[in-house]
Amino acid sequence: MSQTRIVLTHQFLIAMPGMQDEGFKGAVIFICEHNENGALGLVINRPMAMTLGNLFEKVDLSPPKDALADRPVFYGGPVQPERGFVLHAPLDAAGNHYNATMIVPGGLEMTTSRDVLEALSNGAGPKRVFVTLGYSGWAAGQLEEEIGRNGWLTVDATHEIIFDTPVELRYERALGLLGVDPRMLSQEAGHA
Numbered sequence: 001m002s003q004t005r006i007v008l009t010h011q012f013l014i015a016m017p018g019m020q021d022e023g024f025k026g027a028v029i030f031i032c033e034h035n036e037n038g039a040l041g042l043v044i045n046r047p048m049a050m051t052l053g054n055l056f057e058k059v060d061l062s063p064p065k066d067a068l069a070d071r072p073v074f075y076g077g078p079v080q081p082e083r084g085f086v087l088h089a090p091l092d093a094a095g096n097h098y099n100a101t102m103i104v105p106g107g108l109e110m111t112t113s114r115d116v117l118e119a120l121s122n123g124a125g126p127k128r129v130f131v132t133l134g135y136s137g138w139a140a141g142q143l144e145e146e147i148g149r150n151g152w153l154t155v156d157a158t159h160e161i162i163f164d165t166p167v168e169l170r171y172e173r174a175l176g177l178l179g180v181d182p183r184m185l186s187q188e189a190g191h192a
Helices: 052-058 114-121 142-148 159-163 167-176
Strands: 011-015 028-035 038-043 047-051 072-075 079-088 101-104 108-111 129-139 152-156
Touching: 011 167, 028 101, 028 167, 038 072, 038 142, 047 052, 052 072, 052 114, 052 129, 079 114, 129 142, 142 152, 159 167
Parallel strands: 072 129
Antiparallel strands: 011 028, 011 152, 028 038, 038 129, 047 072, 079 108, 079 129, 101 108
16 A cells, blocks of 8 residues: 655644754744655744844845845744745746746745845845745655654645734744644644
C-alpha cells in the first residue's frame, strides 16, 4: 500500500503549545515550498528590531519614501539569517518576475534577489510585501515527522493574516482558521 504524500505549500504551520524548540515556540510559518526534497517557510509573527528603512541603508539603498520604511523586518527562521527573503504579490499580470523569484502556488511569490529591494527603494515594486532575514527549512521527510509527533498544526494560508493582521494576533487568527481557540490546546499528544 503506497502512502499518500502531503503537500504543505501555501499552508500555515502553527506551533503546538508543547513545542520544545525555543526558536519556533508560538510561531506561525508560511510554507513557500514543500516537495520530496523538503520544505522552506518563513516565520510570519516574529518582528525584529530592524525596520525596512534600516535594512535598505545596510544594503546601500535609499529607504522607501512611504510608510514601508517603518515596517519591521521579520525573523524568517534560523537558516541563512544574513540573507533577505521578500514574500510579495506577483510583479504584474504579464507574468514578469525578479531575478531570483520562486512562484508560490496560491498567488504569491518569494524573491531573494536585490532587484526587488531596488524597485521598492524607487517607489515601484510589489504593493504587498513581507520581508524576513533567514528562513525555516526541513530536510526530506523531516516536517512530516514533526507533524506526526504533534509538533505542528496545518491549515490553508490566507494572505490577510500575512499582510494585514497585526503581528500580535497572527497566531490566534491562524488557529481561528481551524476553528481552534488557543486556550483549548493541550501540550500533551494523544494517540489511539
